[in-house]
Amino acid sequence: MSIKSSLVVVSLFLSILIGLFLGKNSGAGGESATGRERPLIGLSLDTLKEARWQADAELFTKRCEELGAEVLVQSANGDDTRQINDVQSLISRKVDVIVIVPHDGAAMAKGVELAHEAGIPVIAYDRLIKDCDLDVYLSFDNVKVGRLQAQWLLDHLPTPGKGRIVLVNGSKTDNNAFLFHQGAMEVLKPYIEKGDVQIVWEDWAEDWKLDNAKKIVNAAISELGATGFDAILAAADCVAAGVVQALNEEGLAGKVLVTGQDAELVACQRIIAGTQSMTIYKPLKRLANNAAEVAVKMARGKPIVASQTVNNGQIDVPSVLGDIFAADKINMMETVIADGFQSKEAVYGK
Secondary structure (H helix, E strand, C coil): CCHHHHHHHHHHHCCCCCCECCCCCCCCCCCCCCCCCCCEEEEEECCCCCHHHHHHHHHHHHHHHHCCCEEEEEECCCCHHHHHHHHHHHHHCCCCEEEECCCCCCCCHHHHHHHHHCCCCEEEECCCCCCCCCCEEEEECHHHHHHHHHHHHHHHCCECCEEEEEEEECCCCCHHHHHHHHHHHHHHHHHHHHCCEEEEEEEECHHHCHHHHHHHHHHHHHHHCCCCCCEEEECCHHHHHHHHHHHHHCCCCCCCEECCCCCCHHHHHHHHHCCCCEEEECCHHHHHHHHHHHHHHHHCCCCECCCEEEECCCCEEEEEEECCEEEECCCCHHHHHCCCCCCHHHHHCC
């Protein structure tokens, strides 16, 4: 399926009515439930230190403004206590809806509780918030992310379907990291059971930090040697950055397969340079636009729709999950660049 046709399918998901109405928001016409002419949306982010989240915030804010709403943006810099305080601040500003990218999907259940006590609905953006009566979840098929990464590695190992793999997983505070891992292991398990694939090293990169990913690979090289593995399944581009740094120090960059995710500009540049092998392209504009449209509808008391549900440990949360695509040097032009996510000039340097 092409990217364009897949995006059409994603947009059609929003036409499947499941009857989700929010009692608090009963404003008519263009006004919010609080009577504002322009709805006020709160956006609570885990961090703005990464290019990925800067792009999401900009896209979300732009679309909300196009729809006649205002956005208050908060960034917690990876601090759970600060993010709860951010939510409380948004509540005190009497926002109509709060959209949250949680640092810790379990800890942020408290934020949902506080918002609901104030009669404010909550949207979880990209990362699921666990064990609470969350209103809506918008993300991608995160299990499929891991599946695509693992399958790409299997197909491109020096001997396809056979090799030694290092797993550099994401942050344990992010539920998505476990979904990525789940998807990868679903693909790898049959090969492991046959003895064709070995997981020779595995660890989790705390807070998705480059330095923590680099330390994991440094430790793997110290234990296994420079020739003790064939590929590194890095959960995201921010993790791959640390992986590539560690490989580069040992003269291994470009000699070992490295996955990624998010199609960040620097990652796409690494792919063209040959030091990173692939990334997962997630159409962030579609996610941000969908989230903005849902948030503004909720603020104006209009019914919203979702394609499916995802269980968060307490309820089945109405959810919209977009599709994703594997991108590498061969199809970079047909995916990331053709979709306008990154420019050819920026990626290729010409």
